Amino acid sequence: MKFRGIIVFVAGVLVALGAGWAGFPRVIHQTRRQPVDFSHQIHADKAGSKCDDCHTFDAVGRFSGVPELEKCSGCHAALMGSTAEEKKFVDQYVTPNREPEWLVYARQPENVYFSHITHVKRGNLKCEKCHGDHGTSNHLRPYQEDRISGYSRDIWGTATRPAMTMDACVDCHRQSHLEHSCLDCHK
């Protein structure tokens, strides 16, 4: 056949495209579940919580990140609602006083120093600017960990959620004319 060689070549291209776009992301990431399927939406709607009620700054301006069990136990010493996830949280973590091992979607490399208070208080950035709609989600999405680098897939961003890579930081700083030096983040 005249075009047999081209067909074989194109078949190879198509197989690689399929594997690269559909298969590779499944292979490179392993999916891990959060200890409890926390609902930001319920806490925002029913309890009227705001982001900084739980994700607080301490006296010297450090960001507490994920709240510790002590913070949750303040309200959830006993069941407040009727969901299975809350019951699981109280039974498995609050009652035995065991810290849940939350998986942090936004975890950055060790050589990066990121000041939340500078961005929130001085830069007046909303949490959604970097964290997207995470604060209104009803379920915690699966944590997809890159098998090689160990980082969350979230740092690359999606169509609805901004990336948290160095390029994304630099782009934003460039737009705001706040480019300073490498040492600002890599202290």
Added chain:
Amino acid sequence: MKQSRRNIFKFAGGAVAGAFFTPAPWRLITDTALWSESWPGIPRPVRGDVTAKFTNCGLCSAGCAIRARCVNGQPVSLAGLGGGLCPFGLTAHHLPFHPARLTQGPVEEATAAVKARGTAGLAILDLNPGRTASWTYRRAMASLKGSYLATADPVAYDLSSVRTVLSIGTPLLDGWGTPSKVFPARRNFRLIQAEALESRTAVMADQWIPLAPGTERIYAQQVLATLRGRDTSPVAAQLKANGPSVVIGDAPEVAEINRLLGAWGKSVVARAEAPAPDSWRKEAAPVTALDTLPEGSVRTLLIDESAAASYIPWDRIAPKLTADALVVTFAATKGGYVRHATYALPIAIYPEFMDDLGPAADSADPAWRISAPLVPPPAAVANLAEFAGALAGISASNTLRERAGAIHKAGLGTLTNYATGNETALKEVAAEDFWKVLSEGGAWQNVAAKRNPPEISTAPLVPAVVGAAPDLPLLAIREPAQPALVSPLMTKLYQESNLRLAPNRVALHPDEARAANLRDGARAILYTHAGRCAVQVTVDSAVPPGSVYVGSSPGIQDICSPAAHAKVVPA
């Protein structure tokens, strides 16, 4: 379809081509790079409580006030208080981990060798004079009948009230003084920078006067002649018209220029030291200039290279030694006098040591600051003050506390607490609190002290001549000195980017480099009348033709004085 080897290769070729249009290869490159960040052996930042510690930078006598951000007690970043901090100071918390650091040395063997020599012909060379340790050396040398050698600059400048400054080759805005003092004062004076190269100070000056290399002294003589009415220099006219003015530079004529400008005793004063116990002053050996020592008179030389403010070329020291001289250097790096010493003993470095700081060039009033340790020193380090003290039977372990006691007893001046920002009259501070604040980050200063004019040299001013050396066609321009150890990070950012000339480099104009058959980055040999040194070449059109801009490594300083005749040839 029939399977053939050709088809398999075509399919594989198509797959490879197609793979480049998927995220897989690009993502694998990024992932591998990220993975390599967490390989075993890669240091990981500590986690824990964030606290602040305060101290004074011990890299040079400017002694900038420092706030160290610490995690679990380990400093992770340094910042200057009340002003800027030089790039070396910003990264000084890396120094304890510097790969070129001297960490081991035969302390016991050196001690035994020095004791076996006896005290005849004993001398201490102090490269950072004006500290409490310097008093210990002087007391020890007085007790042992030895010589205390130092090269203290006797002059300090007050730039806060001047309107015009003429700097003849001084790196005024680049490590000369304390940034927190120099830069605020800079807003109020017009700076005229006269030097051969458009240096970092020249770039920031109001006016740069390019001089021919090696003619700084001739220029100073022209300014002096104008002030005496025998010449016409527009800059000298500016200095007279826009006073108060001051001239800063190394030329011997500068003192007389300042005297004629009326700056002597006002903005140019004798460098004042903080009070010291009377008993120390009575027991101290005089300060001896190295050049006044008889040749071949030193049998045992102890060198203190701790935070050295200057480097004396070895060919000025070597003639003073006997043929069998024992040289023991107390050094932080392998680069300085270690190359010439019989024994090299490691010392604690900033921010490990507990030491006070000598008076700064821009500190017209007496001040006293302690560089308190931010991290503990390694176990095996030696200390020349204790070493010399033990030889002379003097206890050197509590001298800083005794000095603080003497200052407190005088009851003058004010104490600044860096942690609170409060300034308190010393009379209102208890002795214990005074010591506590100083040793945890603070400074004492007496701005009400009487200022004295420096002693003026009586040596006659002879006309300067730039000689010729046909075999050495270039004139050397020296890079300002830098600390013996700088962070490897600064090496990357500051030196490889050519923002600052690396210590082992020389820079040539492209025409000179072409004539010598040298390209950028080439290995070469720098020749002067004093010897030769292996260097690396940077080609830079900012270097004036006919000159070579040389780095500040001890090896280069050993053979190349400022304005020395030189040539650079391929290695």
